[in-house]
Amino acid sequence: MTAVRNPIFAMRGGSKSFNGNWVVEGVDLQIFPNEIVGIAGENGAGKSTTLKMIAGIHSPNGGEMELFGKPFKPLRYTQAVEAGISMVFQEQALIPSLSVYENIFLSLEVNFTNRLALVDRKAMIAHSERHLKDLGLAHIDPRRRTSDYAFHDRQMIEIAKAFALAEYFHIDHPIILLDEPTAAIGEREVRLLFDSIRQFRARASFVLITHRLSEYIELCDRIYVFKDGRNVGEFAGERISEQNLHMAMVGRIRDEEYFKEKRQLDVTEAPIVISANGLEGDNVRNVSFDVRKGEIVGLGGLVGCGKEAVGRAVVGFDPFPAAGTVEVNGKVLPLRRRGKAAIANGVGFVPKERKTEGIVPYMSVEANISLASLPLVSRLTGIISAARERSLAQKHVNGLRIRCSGPTQLCQFLSGGNQQKVVLAKWLARGVQVLVLDNPTRGVDVGAKEEIYSVLRDLTDQGAAILLISDDLLELIGLSNRILVMRDGEIQFERDAPANDKPTEQELVRHMV
Numbered sequence: 121m122t123a124v125r126n127p128i129f130a131m132r133g134g135s136k137s138f139n140g141n142w143v144v145e146g147v148d149l150q151i152f153p154n155e156i157v158g159i160a161g162e163n164g165a166g167k168s169t170t171l172k173m174i175a176g177i178h179s180p181n182g183g184e185m186e187l188f189g190k191p192f193k194p195l196r197y198t199q200a201v202e203a204g205i206s207m208v209f210q211e212q213a214l215i216p217s218l219s220v221y222e223n224i225f226l227s228l229e230v231n232f233t234n235r236l237a238l239v240d241r242k243a244m245i246a247h248s249e250r251h252l253k254d255l256g257l258a259h260i261d262p263r264r265r266t267s268d269y270a271f272h273d274r275q276m277i278e279i280a281k282a283f284a285l286a287e288y289f290h291i292d293h294p295i296i297l298l299d300e301p302t303a304a305i306g307e308r309e310v311r312l313l314f315d316s317i318r319q320f321r322a323r324a325s326f327v328l329i330t331h332r333l334s335e336y337i338e339l340c341d342r343i344y345v346f347k348d349g350r351n352v353g354e355f356a357g358e359r360i361s362e363q364n365l366h367m368a369m370v371g372r373i374r375d376e377e378y379f380k381e382k383r384q385l386d387v388t389e390a391p392i393v394i395s396a397n398g399l400e401g402d403n404v405r406n407v408s409f410d411v412r413k414g415e416i417v418g419l420g421g422l423v424g425c426g427k428e429a430v431g432r433a434v435v436g437f438d439p440f441p442a443a444g445t446v447e448v449n450g451k452v453l454p455l456r457r458r459g460k461a462a463i464a465n466g467v468g469f470v471p472k473e474r475k476t477e478g479i480v481p482y483m484s485v486e487a488n489i490s491l492a493s494l495p496l497v498s499r500l501t502g503i504i505s506a507a508r509e510r511s512l513a514q515k516h517v518n519g520l521r522i523r524c525s526g527p528t529q530l531c532q533f534l535s536g537g538n539q540q541k542v543v544l545a546k547w548l549a550r551g552v553q554v555l556v557l558d559n560p561t562r563g564v565d566v567g568a569k570e571e572i573y574s575v576l577r578d579l580t581d582q583g584a585a586i587l588l589i590s591d592d593l594l595e596l597i598g599l600s601n602r603i604l605v606m607r608d609g610e611i612q613f614e615r616d617a618p619a620n621d622k623p624t625e626q627e628l629v630r631h632m633v
């Protein structure tokens with residue numbers, strides 16, 4: 121007889137509304153011991169909201185939850201943590217200026233006081249050291265500043281913190297919620313993270329949200345699929361294919377021509393639009409390349425190889441390049457004030473950090489979309505026409521299927537993927553002819569990715585020149601006419617990538633490491 125397994129967590133009929141709009145409705149979800157559970161769905165399907173209900177960050181408007189066999193109604197995050205649930209946030213929650221151990225035991229210092237009522241730092245350090253070591257993270261020194269560590273290590277510190285808190289609150293088997301943990305890291309870090317999760321699952325259960333379908337299949341025992349705030353399917357990880365998961369999420373089979381390779385133009389004779397020469401800067405050494413009219417040039421490489429800095433050097437975004445020229449349509453963009461000159465010359469930039477650099481969160485969707493196109497939506501007097509702003513925004517909200525309650529919704533309340541679409545819409549609205557894109561589909565769901573790829577092909581049809589920086593190798597290969605691979609600040613490899621002769625991932629990776 122097989123033993124009946126009981127879930128350690130259950131949500132029944134979980135529901136949440138914001139200002140009268142139901143964003144999660146009647147969700148049932150269970151988590152078993154040692155399990156890795158996935159929640160998949162399109163942007164705005166309600167995945168993060170569900171995690172936040174489990175973590176006590178949002179209080180549900182309906183339904184009930186049970187944790188370790190008891191009713192569970194956390195009123196705030198700290199209550200969920202005390203009960204054994206921690207969340208590793210998409211935009212990390214550690215305080216960079218504090219040391220690692222201070223972050224691990226943040227707000228619990230009072231529990232580490234000595235006889236003189238002074239905080240016993242030695243004890244906190246010793247505890248942190250042990251937890252880091254237990255998780256195979258002995259290379260992280262708890263005394264060092266958190267900002268000294270790279271993104272991946274900081275993510276591991278958050279996981280170590282989850283285990284440390286669980287032990288502190290006498291929880292044997294914590295539940296760790298991971299909201300898009302791989303969105304901002306490269307392939308190598310993804311491997312490290314997944315290896316660690318596989319190892320840690322002996323002592324914990326995990327819930328994962330990601331926009332890379334292959335990651336669900338690789339890591340998850342079970343996958344829930346959400347659509348419009350409802351749970352529409354549940355699959356065993358090892359039984360479902362990427363195609364079927366795509367179908368369950370988006371409602372249609374993935375287009376064979378996902379990257380629209382047949383629409384890739386032959387640009388050998390086309391005029392040069394962007395010409396970068398001898399770019400030098402922080403982690404960038406003597407980088408030169410051209411992008412032709414209608415061309416997508418892909419820039420790849422491991423995290424830290426300098427590709428991001430090259431994109432920023434072209435558009436004059438901080439950190440400023442130390443040397444090198446950038447010409448757009450034959451016009452030199454001066455080293456100083458390059459940012460202003462770039463915008464004036466029709467260059468658009470979609471940065472990696474959309475929350476801090478791409479959108480103004482406390483402004484509405486329409487105000488964000490029209491931000492780079494004020495002359496287009498202004499009257500002769502220079503005063504913004506609300507009607508023009510609204511119709512411009514509505515066009516792009518429809519075109520990119522931005523899920524929001526309307527153009528007046530504040531951007532901070534959009535789901536992550538929808539915020540990313542607003543950044544793209546901002547530049548599309550301006551009708552830019554040159555686009556520098558740094559991971560433009562980060563956090564964007566598979567259906568919307570397809571739409572963005574179509575939009576990029578439309579732009580090249582209209583003669584736009586695009587520099588595409590991406591950590592997603594398949595995207596880089598599928599979309600680019602030509603691929604440059606960087607390592608240690610330099611271009612190591614360059615290859616044409618016509619539709620009928622695309623490089624493999626392995627070929628590119630060989631030049632990255």
Ligand SMILES: Nc1ncnc2c1ncn2[C@@H]1O[C@H](COP(=O)(O)OP(=O)(O)OP(=O)(O)O)[C@@H](O)[C@H]1O
Binds near residue numbers: 161162170563
């Ligand atoms: N605080 C809030 N106020 C108003 N609306 C909100 C708030 N938080 C989320 N929403 C809305 O709830 C819906 C679901 O958002 P959620 O972040 O859960 O989606 P998601 O499935 O995680 O999407 P993504 O894949 O883009 O991250 C979205 O339409 C979003 O605009």
